[in-house]
Amino acid sequence: MEDVLVYGLLRGGIYALAAFGFSLVLGVIGIVNFAHGALVVFGGLLTQYLAVKFGVPYAAAMIGGALGTGLLGAVIQRLFVARTFTLEPLMVLVQTFGIATVVTELGTLGWGSEERMLRLKTGLPPGFMLGDTFVPSFDLVVFAVSLVSAAVLFVVLGRTEFGRAIRACRDNRESAQLSGINLGRTFEKTMFLSGTWAGLAGAMFVTLSPVAPYMHFSWTVDSFLVITIGGLGSMLGALVGGLVFGVLSFGASFYAPTIAPAITFGVLLVFLVFRPQGLLGAGPAIRK
Amino acid sequence: MATASPLPAPLLRVENLSKVFGGVTALNGVGFDVHPGEVVGLIGPNGAGKTTLFNVISGLLPPSGGTIAFCGRSIGGLRPDEICALGAVRTFQSASLLSGMTVWDNVHVASLFRPAERARVESAAACTRRALAFCGLEDCRDEIAETLSIGDQKRVEIARAMATGPKLLMTDEILAGLNAADSEGILHMLQGLKREGISIIFVEHDVRSVMRLSDRVVVIAQGRKLAEGEPDAVARMPEVISVYLGGRYAQGV
Amino acid sequence: MLDRAAIPRRPSRRAVLKGGVLGAGALAVGVALPRIAGAAGGADGVVHIGASLPLTGPYEKVSRICKDAFDFWTRTYDGKMVVAGRERAVKWTIYDDENNASRAAQLTEKLISDDKVDLVVGTYGTDTVLAQGAIVRKHGRVFVQAGASSIRVDEELGGHTAFTANGRVGTYCAGAMDFLASRTPKPKKLGLVIMDDPVYHEIGQGVKDKCKQHGIDVVTEVVLPMNVQDLRPTALKLRGAGQLDIVYNTGWDVICIKLAEEMSAIGVNPKAFVGGHLTTSPVVKETLGSKMQGIIGSTVWLPQFKYRDDKYASAQEFAEKFKATYGYLPTYQAAFSYILPYIYQQALREADPQDPFNPKTLRDRLSRLDLKDTIWGPVSFDERGRIRRDAAPAVQWTGDPAAAVIVAPADMAESAGVYPKPAW
Numbered sequence: 001m002e003d004v005l006v007y008g009l010l011r012g013g014i015y016a017l018a019a020f021g022f023s024l025v026l027g028v029i030g031i032v033n034f035a036h037g038a039l040v041v042f043g044g045l046l047t048q049y050l051a052v053k054f055g056v057p058y059a060a061a062m063i064g065g066a067l068g069t070g071l072l073g074a075v076i077q078r079l080f081v082a083r084t085f086t087l088e089p090l091m092v093l094v095q096t097f098g099i100a101t102v103v104t105e106l107g108t109l110g111w112g113s114e115e116r117m118l119r120l121k122t123g124l125p126p127g128f129m130l131g132d133t134f135v136p137s138f139d140l141v142v143f144a145v146s147l148v149s150a151a152v153l154f155v156v157l158g159r160t161e162f163g164r165a166i167r168a169c170r171d172n173r174e175s176a177q178l179s180g181i182n183l184g185r186t187f188e189k190t191m192f193l194s195g196t197w198a199g200l201a202g203a204m205f206v207t208l209s210p211v212a213p214y215m216h217f218s219w220t221v222d223s224f225l226v227i228t229i230g231g232l233g234s235m236l237g238a239l240v241g242g243l244v245f246g247v248l249s250f251g252a253s254f255y256a257p258t259i260a261p262a263i264t265f266g267v268l269l270v271f272l273v274f275r276p277q278g279l280l281g282a283g284p285a286i287r288k
Numbered sequence: 289m290a291t292a293s294p295l296p297a298p299l300l301r302v303e304n305l306s307k308v309f310g311g312v313t314a315l316n317g318v319g320f321d322v323h324p325g326e327v328v329g330l331i332g333p334n335g336a337g338k339t340t341l342f343n344v345i346s347g348l349l350p351p352s353g354g355t356i357a358f359c360g361r362s363i364g365g366l367r368p369d370e371i372c373a374l375g376a377v378r379t380f381q382s383a384s385l386l387s388g389m390t391v392w393d394n395v396h397v398a399s400l401f402r403p404a405e406r407a408r409v410e411s412a413a414a415c416t417r418r419a420l421a422f423c424g425l426e427d428c429r430d431e432i433a434e435t436l437s438i439g440d441q442k443r444v445e446i447a448r449a450m451a452t453g454p455k456l457l458m459t460d461e462i463l464a465g466l467n468a469a470d471s472e473g474i475l476h477m478l479q480g481l482k483r484e485g486i487s488i489i490f491v492e493h494d495v496r497s498v499m500r501l502s503d504r505v506v507v508i509a510q511g512r513k514l515a516e517g518e519p520d521a522v523a524r525m526p527e528v529i530s531v532y533l534g535g536r537y538a539q540g541v
Numbered sequence: 542m543l544d545r546a547a548i549p550r551r552p553s554r555r556a557v558l559k560g561g562v563l564g565a566g567a568l569a570v571g572v573a574l575p576r577i578a579g580a581a582g583g584a585d586g587v588v589h590i591g592a593s594l595p596l597t598g599p600y601e602k603v604s605r606i607c608k609d610a611f612d613f614w615t616r617t618y619d620g621k622m623v624v625a626g627r628e629r630a631v632k633w634t635i636y637d638d639e640n641n642a643s644r645a646a647q648l649t650e651k652l653i654s655d656d657k658v659d660l661v662v663g664t665y666g667t668d669t670v671l672a673q674g675a676i677v678r679k680h681g682r683v684f685v686q687a688g689a690s691s692i693r694v695d696e697e698l699g700g701h702t703a704f705t706a707n708g709r710v711g712t713y714c715a716g717a718m719d720f721l722a723s724r725t726p727k728p729k730k731l732g733l734v735i736m737d738d739p740v741y742h743e744i745g746q747g748v749k750d751k752c753k754q755h756g757i758d759v760v761t762e763v764v765l766p767m768n769v770q771d772l773r774p775t776a777l778k779l780r781g782a783g784q785l786d787i788v789y790n791t792g793w794d795v796i797c798i799k800l801a802e803e804m805s806a807i808g809v810n811p812k813a814f815v816g817g818h819l820t821t822s823p824v825v826k827e828t829l830g831s832k833m834q835g836i837i838g839s840t841v842w843l844p845q846f847k848y849r850d851d852k853y854a855s856a857q858e859f860a861e862k863f864k865a866t867y868g869y870l871p872t873y874q875a876a877f878s879y880i881l882p883y884i885y886q887q888a889l890r891e892a893d894p895q896d897p898f899n900p901k902t903l904r905d906r907l908s909r910l911d912l913k914d915t916i917w918g919p920v921s922f923d924e925r926g927r928i929r930r931d932a933a934p935a936v937q938w939t940g941d942p943a944a945a946v947i948v949a950p951a952d953m954a955e956s957a958g959v960y961p962k963p964a965w
């Protein structure tokens with residue numbers, strides 16, 4: 001019981017990390033980005049590539065992987081989403097799905113379809129006991145990075161000019177523009193931020209578990225579940241949602257592995273019916 | 289119509305402007321000038337095209353035809369933020385704020401994104417403070433915009449517009465839904481802006497306020513300009529009375 | 542079939558696009574055919590072999606291997622097959638069944654009724670092979686296949702229609718389990734991880750049968766959905782079962798990698814870890830690194846196996862020649878695909894010249910077939926038409942960098958093997 005909770009929370013950190021950007025893009029640009037999972041996977045593979053192919057130290061590879069993914073996000077925004085996001089939401093959905101496919105196929109061409117993993121020699125002890133639960137050191141590092149980067153994102157959004165612009169565009173696109181904010185540029189920056197955090201999630205995850213291009217969709221779905229639980233438009237919601245989802249999916253896989261997906265989706269339905277705004281959502285998850 | 293006294297070059301010149309939505313022609317060859325420091329009242333029946341005109345001038349909608357020149361520069365087709373940076377700003381018919389953000393943030397966003405040459409003169413925080421003070425919003429600066437009363441929301445709209453450092457302010461029914469005291473406060477603020485040399489296009493259904501504030505009045509109906517001139521003269525024009533003023537004002541003149 | 546192992550199960554969108562094109566026209570494997578007329582039927586000196594493969598879709602890659610292996614057999618014999626003492630040109634017709642059972646059935650009908658092929662070889666995948674078999678059976682014909690190893694093939698098509706060149710999946714674990722049972726101290730407790738799909742349950746059942754035979758307790762059994770992502774919960778379950786001697790995972794490569802990672806992360810250290818369907822793909826080794834040490838896998842074929850036939854002095858030579866032709870080392874799928882036309886060739890060599898492809902006599906010949914030396918090992922079929930093979934050999938990764946060596950069965954073993962394995 002205790003170990004299920006601990007391991008679930010540890011996993012939850014990464015889910016939250018991945019979901020921040022998904023939530024941000026949904027809140028600000030108003031699109032469900034089906035390519036989000038592809039960004040997570042891209043970040044993981046890029047990090048692995050930098051570390052293995054060029055011998056870049058992990059910390060630098062991680063930052064490179066995250067920023068590279070951010071850049072990819074911004075390029076996707078400029079070349080594709082910017083041209084369609086005002087159209088029928090369904091069209092944008094189809095478009096991001098297409099982008100996910102293209103990114104995945106290109107990733108497969110470049111890196112192959114095999115699963116890849118980055119093994120680190122951290123010099124840390126393998127882990128320590130928390131009560132009766134063995135906590136692997138690196139899991140804890142990843143968890144800490146998740147929390148710290150959540151805090152960084154919090155500060156970026158709450159305190160900086162850039163963050164204000166993003167929030168302004170989220171709250172009211174027209175007013176924001178009439179306050180002098182360049183909507184297109186702000187959306188690109190939003191996608192950059194979203195991609196960076198997605199890439200960071202991938203960069204951390206690739207040290208824990210193998211990653212391959214074909215895995216992108218489960219990241220998208222998980223991110224969706226996280227913000228449904230946590231609430232749209234709130235970074236704190238994404239964090240809490242990530243942790244809750246971590247425990248939920250871990251518990252489901254532990255106690256009832258064969259029906260685990262059914263359980264997590266069941267909870268999603270319950271949330272959509274009884275608490276559509278999620279645990280900490282700013283408002284109902286409906287587009288303005 | 290045009291006054292005899294020589295006027296400086298217009299701040300805004302709208303010529304032959306049209307806007308078509310599918311089958312609906314919302315603007316049909318509208319043209320008028322706004323001079324520096326001038327308040328132009330823009331009146332017309334519901335659906336005349338007033339809000340559409342603002343949407344086109346402020347860059348939220350592309351024009352279907354015609355030209356808009358601001359400070360001698362063509363602005364038709366520019367992005368809203370570019371037009372804002374040039375100094376033409378507007379308010380919305382129903383207050384349209386950054387609803388989840390504080391009053392301070394609402395105004396501060398505008399201060400932050402002023403063009404660089406204006407940002408050099410005054411810090412963003414100072415600009416925000418000045419705008420809040422002018423609109424009497426210091427006491428509620430930390431409140432969330434959507435929790436404010438209608439009157440205060442309209443003040444925030446004006447403060448936000450002010451913070452951008454405008455040359456031209458377009459207000460769209462800023463008095464609608466306000467009580468007498470709030471209306472009076474807002475009119476005072478607009479008069480203050482006028483004294484600072486800011487031009488205003490004042491769209492309002494409350495004709496008395498229009499007559500009081502405006503130097504000149506433009507009347508549009510069904511997307512066309514119907515009349516233009518000094519307030520008293522316009523108020524006496526039979527076609528304006530029949531199309532718009534009707535019982536609203538005529539008896540009072 | 543089992544080959545989620547080698548190929549990530551990623552439905553290809555290209556399948557949709559290509560399917561139509563490939564499905565429409567026959568795809569003849571490139572063999573130079575001297576003066577063959579359009580008509581088939583054997584009398585004109587041509588052996589017409591028909592097949593379908595899931596050339597698009599999730600099994601795209603593995604089908605490619607199978608198709609190359611058919612081609613490799615054809616090249617090896619210069620495009621000719623001796624039937625009833627007479628050399629005939631070989632003509633292939635291969636369709637794309639998109640891994641879709643009804644499509645496979647349809648195409649098999651077309652092969653038999655329209656294309657009038659002399660011989661049918663099976664496709665790749667349990668459901669498609671079963672669908673194919675139903676059509677073959679309807680026509681009273683027989684076929685040789687290796688693309689489905691589930692016991693369902695024996696139950697539904699064995700003894701009359703299908704001859705299966707692949708061992709029963711229930712026997713996959715036998716080499717590894719027999720090897721482990723003979724170690725000292727003798728393992729007593731086993732944790733079993735089964736993927737939730739009939740084929741994997743069949744493998745799992747094989748493990749349980751072996752445990753019973755050897756007196757090993759299956760102390761915990763975890764069934765995982767096919768789309769399982771996180772293996773930490775499974776590792777935790779295994780830890781909850783106390784000190785285990787053996788962890789047997791029926792899953793494919795990535796499942797084995799993830800489970801090994803998670804067991805290692807939370808300190809679950811069994812004395813042996815068997816990746817029931819772990820392949821020798823280099824990616825596995827790269828990903829697991831030093832954790833590969835001592836891991837055991839089952840494999841039905843490797844170039845190291847001491848097999849030979851009339852053209853190749855060793856499986857190694859076969860593998861090298863294959864690699865020289867197609868640029869990659871043949872997998873077990875290549876070996877079992879190569880063997881399909883080979884089996885027909887051996888069965889038909891002395892067929893009746895009057896009616897060489899008569900289903901009844903072909904069935905008898907296949908049943909009586911007893912080949913000692915082939916690239917696929919000894920080939921003979923039991924009364925259900927299943928190849929006689931009661932254990933898949935086991936390999937163990939040892940040394941640094943780890944290399945797979947055969948540890949069971951004893952007559953093939955290259956090394957005595959390691960037990961218990963080093964901790965992760």
Ligand SMILES: Nc1ncnc2c1ncn2[C@@H]1O[C@H](COP(=O)(O)OP(=O)(O)OP(=O)(O)O)[C@@H](O)[C@H]1O
Binds near residue numbers: 312336381
């Ligand atoms: N986005 C739009 N799409 C289609 N038609 C529109 C759109 N915006 C305005 N219209 C139409 O254009 C015409 C002018 O509308 P507009 O809102 O500009 O009038 P208005 O003068 O501001 O009226 P009111 O005094 O009621 O605010 C109306 O017929 C309106 O229905």
Ligand SMILES: [Mg+2]
Binds near residue numbers: 340460
């Ligand atoms: Mg209006």
